[in-house]
Amino acid sequence: MLQPLMNVLKTKRIILASGSPRRKQILTNIGLKFEIESSSFEENLDKSLFPEPPQYAVENAFQKTMEVARRLSSDPNPPDLLIGADTIVTMDGVIYEKPRDEEDAFNMLSRFSGRQHTVYTGLVLATPESNPGPNGDKFRVSKFYESTDVIMAQMTPELIRQYIATGEPMDKAGGYGIQGLGGTLVAGIKGDYFNVMGFPLHRFAKELVQIYESKK
Amino acid sequence: MLQPLMNVLKTKRIILASGSPRRKQILTNIGLKFEIESSSFEENLDKSLFPEPPQYAVENAFQKTMEVARRLSSDPNPPDLLIGADTIVTMDGVIYEKPRDEEDAFNMLSRFSGRQHTVYTGLVLATPESNPGPNGDKFRVSKFYESTDVIMAQMTPELIRQYIATGEPMDKAGGYGIQGLGGTLVAGIKGDYFNVMGFPLHRFAKELVQIYESKK
Numbered sequence: 001m002l003q004p005l006m007n008v009l010k011t012k013r014i015i016l017a018s019g020s021p022r023r024k025q026i027l028t029n030i031g032l033k034f035e036i037e038s039s040s041f042e043e044n045l046d047k048s049l050f051p052e053p054p055q056y057a058v059e060n061a062f063q064k065t066m067e068v069a070r071r072l073s074s075d076p077n078p079p080d081l082l083i084g085a086d087t088i089v090t091m092d093g094v095i096y097e098k099p100r101d102e103e104d105a106f107n108m109l110s111r112f113s114g115r116q117h118t119v120y121t122g123l124v125l126a127t128p129e130s131n132p133g134p135n136g137d138k139f140r141v142s143k144f145y146e147s148t149d150v151i152m153a154q155m156t157p158e159l160i161r162q163y164i165a166t167g168e169p170m171d172k173a174g175g176y177g178i179q180g181l182g183g184t185l186v187a188g189i190k191g192d193y194f195n196v197m198g199f200p201l202h203r204f205a206k207e208l209v210q211i212y213e214s215k216k
Numbered sequence: 217m218l219q220p221l222m223n224v225l226k227t228k229r230i231i232l233a234s235g236s237p238r239r240k241q242i243l244t245n246i247g248l249k250f251e252i253e254s255s256s257f258e259e260n261l262d263k264s265l266f267p268e269p270p271q272y273a274v275e276n277a278f279q280k281t282m283e284v285a286r287r288l289s290s291d292p293n294p295p296d297l298l299i300g301a302d303t304i305v306t307m308d309g310v311i312y313e314k315p316r317d318e319e320d321a322f323n324m325l326s327r328f329s330g331r332q333h334t335v336y337t338g339l340v341l342a343t344p345e346s347n348p349g350p351n352g353d354k355f356r357v358s359k360f361y362e363s364t365d366v367i368m369a370q371m372t373p374e375l376i377r378q379y380i381a382t383g384e385p386m387d388k389a390g391g392y393g394i395q396g397l398g399g400t401l402v403a404g405i406k407g408d409y410f411n412v413m414g415f416p417l418h419r420f421a422k423e424l425v426q427i428y429e430s431k432k
Contacts, residue, residue, distance in 0.1 A: 001369060001400035003378035030397050148404075153217060153418060162219035181246050183410060184217035184421035188364075193409035194399060202369060205400035 004064030057122030089174030148191030271339030305390030364407030
């Protein structure tokens, strides 16, 4: 999807506003050159203010991206593209993020056992505005999200405890990593696999092509 | 899924009868210790002999596994578990394997563009028979397959040519790699992502647990 654009992207300063090793890996795999600037945005938005869960993920991604954008705006070589993302898991109207502790991970995974949940990743792409508007907007911002349904295997409490003991669940939204040991626990998905890892790769590529097409 | 079994598996000599780097990666990621013995089975079965495409993939996987099993059967330390797999892509009743050349890859990907196809991986697990039958069967063999639907993005001929020029399609069934650049071309999947990479991880874990449960 991105190949026709790769020669253009090579000349750009691209910033991934996320410290997630999975996002880094996905973007490295497709051959993108970028720097990482983890955002210091504290994820403490009031979930109840958002009518739907994905809007919460998009707003988190937006705030993370803008924090990094502001920080780098006075840079002598400001970025040409900033990428921000936030991933949440939802089931029965409840939003699940990274587990607070092992007990929290156990509760999440016990609820997911044998059932389907949804992973949302909010994605924000920010490029410098070539014609800043009257309110001085410096960035053109694209916001969107992608959802993927995940069907988990039936898991016994013993299996969940043993999985938690591997340490894999603790830094991951929903308490599992589909790309690792957690992959054996996933019976199937509907949608973009990379979205479950934390980055909606196909949608990202599609939106990026549109952004650079419209700048021509 | 496999954690309760991991202590048992650590003591076993496990052979992956496949030279695929993707299969190696998937099994390494879940912490399995195994050796690789690529099969020399020539994949030249007559596809028309199989009523359904997945049966062809299962038979390929079976022949690959048995070739390696025979080769290692006189080993002083014979294997405790052999794993064989074969992956094919089907659409409109046609079976697609690795592209013969770049033109073949171009034709495959052009057909897949904007449409849904199905990936089948046949998987074979062979363990030594503790009570060999009257016909002297040395192995207990489990055969199964897993299917995953893949929806490809609309791709222009230019995009397909540029993707082929990266070299990624040539050694992969269906002419694309979902875990690499090809991931940007996949709009979504239904089923096990790892199955599209060439190894149905969840099903493998489930069947392996059953095999060792029944040996208790």
